[in-house]
Amino acid sequence: MGEEAIEGGCNCGKVRYTLESPPLAVAVCHCTRCRRQSGSAFSVNLVMKARHVRIEGELSAYDDPETDSGQPVKREFCGSCGSPIRSTPSAQPALVAIKAGTLDDPARFAPGLHLYTCSALPWADIPEALPRFERGPTA
Template structure:
């Protein structure tokens, strides 16, 4: 696989790695919902220490996860994008928020975490129309 790169919405924070991703997962925990402002977060795990992140606006929020352990959530303090997560429960890996990848085309989540917090409307196969982009107004 080629080098993996990504960054925040405003572009002030960038990251890259030569490491192979270990796994891709969706996380339904309430804290990921809160931080992402969405129903879930999509995360890719890499070996701890393999991500090279740069940018003065990279800021860490010290969170306590639903499991009770410390979670460092890195975000850009200019545009608010969540970028990197390091969690006490899994010191051997660090996660990127998959939406910040420059090229997300290869993503294929193989697990869901915190399924008990999954939004009801997400459960089962979606039955609503799926628009390739925005619906026509």
């Protein structure tokens, strides 16, 4: 690739990952489930081909049945420290979301779009210049 490796991991260091390509997209998700899982107002997701994500260490998983899209999502996190790492939609398992805040260099990829703005908190600023979707990108 010639570029610097894209790496990240959890807070305690037991889970580390390498992304073998830059993200296809960087999406801020305002859905209620991402909000609760992240413990923040929204989550920032690196949309990746599943096969371009290499994970080292044990991930714990929660199959989230009550997503805003209606499709279950497998949410994986470090079982020791709880950092969320990867989400896999059951409807489209070839594409996964890596939680951008877990990158070693989280400034590297800026968000390019906002999803589930129907659930966005009133004080969450969404830049006018970015594409926004009330729900998923195809809705």
